[in-house]
Amino acid sequence: MTEIGLISIGAGLAIGLAALATALAQAKIGAAAIGAILEKPETFGTMLILLVIPETLVIFGFTVAILILFGVK
Amino acid sequence: MSRVTSTLQEIGVLHVESAPAEATQVPLRPQMMDESARRRRAELERLHEEVRRLLLLLPEAPPDERPTAQPTRHPELTEESLTRLADRVREVGRQVDDLATKLKATEEELALLSKYERALTGLAPFLQFVQESKDLDHLGVTLDEREGSRDLLALLREMMATVTDNRYELFHTRIDAHSLVVLLVFPKAQSTRVRNLLWEEGLAELRLPASVSDKPLGEAVRMLLQKKTALPLDATRYRRELREVARRWRRELAEYQDAIACSLEQLQVSLYFYQTEMAGFIYGWVPRRMLPNLQNRIRDEFDDKVVLEECPVTSKEWVGVPVALRNLGFLRPFETLTRAVALPRYGSIDPTPYMAAFFPLFYGVILGDVGYGLLVLIAAAIVRRRYRTHPLVRDLSTIFLAASGAAIGFGLLFGELFGELGKYVGLYPVLNRMQAFLPLLALSIGIGTLHVVLGLALGARSAWRHGDGQECLMKCGGMALVLSFIALIAGVAGLLPRHWMRAELGGLLCSLTVIFVFGGGRGAMELHNLVNVLSYLRLMGIGVASAALAFAANKLGGMVGNVFLGIVIAAVLHGINVVFGILSPTIQSLRLHYVEFFENFFVPGGRPYRPFRHLHPALPDRG
Numbered sequence: 001m002t003e004i005g006l007i008s009i010g011a012g013l014a015i016g017l018a019a020l021a022t023a024l025a026q027a028k029i030g031a032a033a034i035g036a037i038l039e040k041p042e043t044f045g046t047m048l049i050l051l052v053i054p055e056t057l058v059i060f061g062f063t064v065a066i067l068i069l070f071g072v073k
Numbered sequence: 074m075s076r077v078t079s080t081l082q083e084i085g086v087l088h089v090e091s092a093p094a095e096a097t098q099v100p101l102r103p104q105m106m107d108e109s110a111r112r113r114r115a116e117l118e119r120l121h122e123e124v125r126r127l128l129l130l131l132p133e134a135p136p137d138e139r140p141t142a143q144p145t146r147h148p149e150l151t152e153e154s155l156t157r158l159a160d161r162v163r164e165v166g167r168q169v170d171d172l173a174t175k176l177k178a179t180e181e182e183l184a185l186l187s188k189y190e191r192a193l194t195g196l197a198p199f200l201q202f203v204q205e206s207k208d209l210d211h212l213g214v215t216l217d218e219r220e221g222s223r224d225l226l227a228l229l230r231e232m233m234a235t236v237t238d239n240r241y242e243l244f245h246t247r248i249d250a251h252s253l254v255v256l257l258v259f260p261k262a263q264s265t266r267v268r269n270l271l272w273e274e275g276l277a278e279l280r281l282p283a284s285v286s287d288k289p290l291g292e293a294v295r296m297l298l299q300k301k302t303a304l305p306l307d308a309t310r311y312r313r314e315l316r317e318v319a320r321r322w323r324r325e326l327a328e329y330q331d332a333i334a335c336s337l338e339q340l341q342v343s344l345y346f347y348q349t350e351m352a353g354f355i356y357g358w359v360p361r362r363m364l365p366n367l368q369n370r371i372r373d374e375f376d377d378k379v380v381l382e383e384c385p386v387t388s389k390e391w392v393g394v395p396v397a398l399r400n401l402g403f404l405r406p407f408e409t410l411t412r413a414v415a416l417p418r419y420g421s422i423d424p425t426p427y428m429a430a431f432f433p434l435f436y437g438v439i440l441g442d443v444g445y446g447l448l449v450l451i452a453a454a455i456v457r458r459r460y461r462t463h464p465l466v467r468d469l470s471t472i473f474l475a476a477s478g479a480a481i482g483f484g485l486l487f488g489e490l491f492g493e494l495g496k497y498v499g500l501y502p503v504l505n506r507m508q509a510f511l512p513l514l515a516l517s518i519g520i521g522t523l524h525v526v527l528g529l530a531l532g533a534r535s536a537w538r539h540g541d542g543q544e545c546l547m548k549c550g551g552m553a554l555v556l557s558f559i560a561l562i563a564g565v566a567g568l569l570p571r572h573w574m575r576a577e578l579g580g581l582l583c584s585l586t587v588i589f590v591f592g593g594g595r596g597a598m599e600l601h602n603l604v605n606v607l608s609y610l611r612l613m614g615i616g617v618a619s620a621a622l623a624f625a626a627n628k629l630g631g632m633v634g635n636v637f638l639g640i641v642i643a644a645v646l647h648g649i650n651v652v653f654g655i656l657s658p659t660i661q662s663l664r665l666h667y668v669e670f671f672e673n674f675f676v677p678g679g680r681p682y683r684p685f686r687h688l689h690p691a692l693p694d695r696g
C-alpha cells in the first residue's frame with residue numbers, strides 16, 4: 001500500500017474511532033438527560049453540559065486526523 | 074399593617090422573607106390569618122380562577138384592534154369593591170358561558186354532519202323519487218368494498234330479492250374510491266326482517282345523528298342538509314358575538330385579574346409579618362442602590378411610625394442573599410444564557426458581560442459564512458419583531474442578531490458566501506478554511522488560551538475578594554501554566570523562537586510548583602485547563618465541517634446537469650446546513666462557556682431576587 005493510502009487510513013481511524021466513542025457516550029448520557037429534563041425541566045442547562053462533554057473526543061480525533069493529513073512531514 | 078403592605082408593594086423593591094431567629098432581640102409572633110382573611114383569600118382565589126377561565130374562553134382581539142394604551146391598575150380591593158367585581162365577573166361569565174356552550178354544540182354538530190356529508194349528498198337525489206307511503210319503508214346502507222372479498226352490492230340485491238320477493242327498489246352511488254351509499258325501498262311489512270338480515274350480514278345501516286334518528290329517512294336527510302347550511306352561519310354568529318363580548322370586557326377582565334393577583338400577593342406577604350407586644354415587623358432584602366429610595370418613600374409615607382433598619386451582611390451569610398443580575402441594557406439579553414445554567418451566587422462573578430463578548434465571537438468563527446449569517450440575521454430580526462413582547466424569545470433573537478453579525482464578519486474573512494460562491498461576487502478568502510488548517514488550528518488554540526486564562530484571572534479575582542489568598546495564588550499559577558505550556562507548544566511548532574524554550578520550560582515548572590504548593594491535591598484539577606484549551610479546537614473542527622457541507626451542497630447542485638434542478642438541490646442542502654448552522658455553533662459556543670470557561674470562577678446556586686411588587690409597576694392608578 002502506498003504511503004498516502006496508509007496516512008489516509010490512519011486519519012480515518014483517528015476520527016472514526018473517536019466519533020464512535022463519542023456516540024456511545026452520548027447515547028447513554030442523552031437517554032438519561034431526556035428522562036431528567038422531563039422530570040425537572042430546569043435542569044436543561046446542566047444536562048446540555050453533560051451531553052456535550054464527550055464531544056471533545058471527536059474534536060481531538062478530528063484534530064489528530066488533520067495533523068496526520070497535513071501536519072506530519 | 075395593610076397600609077405598610079400596600080406601600081411596600083407600590084415601591085416594589087423588597088424581597089420579603091421569613092426573619093431569621095437572630096433578627097431581633099425580642100420574641101416575635103408570626104402574623105396569623107384570621108377567619109375573615111381566610112374567607113377573603115378563598116374568594117379572591119376563586120375569582121382569579123374564574124377570570125382566568127373567562128380570558129381563556131374569550132378570543133384575543135386582532136393586533137390592529139387591540140387597545141394601544143396600557144391597562145390601568147385597579148386600586149386596592151375593598152370588601153365592597155370585591156363584591157361589585159364578583160357581580161361583574163358573574164354577569165360576564167353568564168354571557169360568555171352561554172355563547173361558548175352554543176358555539177361548542179354547533180361546532181360538534183358540524184363535525185358530526187361532515188362525517189355524514191358525502192353519504193347524505195349521495196342519498197339526496199334518490200329521495201325525490203321515493204314517495205312517502207304508509208306501506209313503504211326505506212333505509213340507507215353504506216358499503217365498504219375493502220371489507221372482505223364479496224361483491225357486497227350483489228349480495229344486497231340477492232338478499233333483498235329473497236326477503237321481499239323481488240318487491241324492492243335499490244339506488245346506489247359511489248361516495249369515494251372504496252365506498253358506496255345505497256338507498257333501499259321495500260314494503261314496510263318486511264322492515265324488521267330486512268334490518269335483521271343486514272345486521273347478520275354485517276352490512277352497515279346508515280345511522281343518523283340522534284337529533285333526527287326518530288324521523289323517516291327522507292325527512293331526516295332533508296333536515297340534516299338544511300342544518301349543514303345553517304350551522305356554519307350560526308357558528309359565525311356566535312363567534313362574532315363572543316368577539317363583541319371580548320372587545321367589551323377582555324381588557325377590563327385583565328385589569329381584574331391584575332387587581333386580584335395584587336390583593337392575593339398582599340395577603341400572602343402579610344403572613345411574613347411578625348408581631349411583638351407593641352409593633353409589627355417585616356424582614357427582607359433590597360439591593361443597596363435601591364435602599365435610599367425605599368428609606369425616603371417609607372419616611373414620606375409614615376413619618377417615624379415605620380422604621381427601616383439596615384442589617385449588616387457578613388460574607389458567611391452571602392450564601393443566602395438573593396441575587397439580582399445587573400448589566401448594561403445591551404448586555405441584558407445575554408443574562409438568559411447565564412440563567413440557563415444557574416444564577417451565580419451572591420458575591421461571585423456574573424459571567425454575562427464575558428458571554429456577550431465571546432458567544433458571538435465563537436458563533437462567528439464556527440459559522441463564518443456571509444450567506445448563512447445573513448439568513449440567520451433576517452430570521453432573528455423577524456422573530457424579534459414578531460415576538461417583541463415575549464421576553465425570552467426577544468432576548469434569544471437579540472443574541473442571534475449579534476451572533477449572526479459576527480458570522481457575517483468572519484464570513485468576509487474566510488471569503489465564504491454559501492460556501493465558495495463568494496468568488497463569483499468578488500469575495501476572496503483572507504484565511505481559506507478548506508486549505509489553511511494549521512493556521513486555523515493555531516487561531517482556535519489562541520482563542521482558547523485567551524478564554525481559559527480570562528476564566529482563571531476571574532477565578533483569581535474572585536478568590537482575592539473572598540480573602541482566599543491560597544486559591545488566588547493557585548489560579549495565578551494556573552494562568553502561568555497554561556501560558557507557558559502553549560508557548561512551549563508554539564516553540565516546538567516553530568511559531569516562537571527556539572531560544573525561548575528554556576524560559577517556557579522554567580515557567581512550566583514554576584507554575585506547577587505554585588499550583589501544588591498552594592492548591593495541594595486540588596492543584597491536579599488545574600492541570601485540566603490544558604485539556605480545556607485543546608477543547609477550543611472545536612471552533613476549527615465544527616467550522617471546517619460547516620464549510621465542507623456548504624461546498625458539498627454546491628458541488629452536488631452542480632453535478633446534476635440541469636440548472637433548475639441543481640439550484641433546487643443546492644438550496645435544499647444549504648437550507649439543511651443553515652439549520653445545523655443555528656444549532657451546532659450555538660451548542661458548541663455554549664459548551665465552551667459552561668464547561669471550559671465557567672469551571673474556573675463560576676459559583677452557581679444564587680437565589681433569584683423577587684421583589685414584592687405590582688404586576689404593572691409603571692402604570693398610574695385609576696383616577
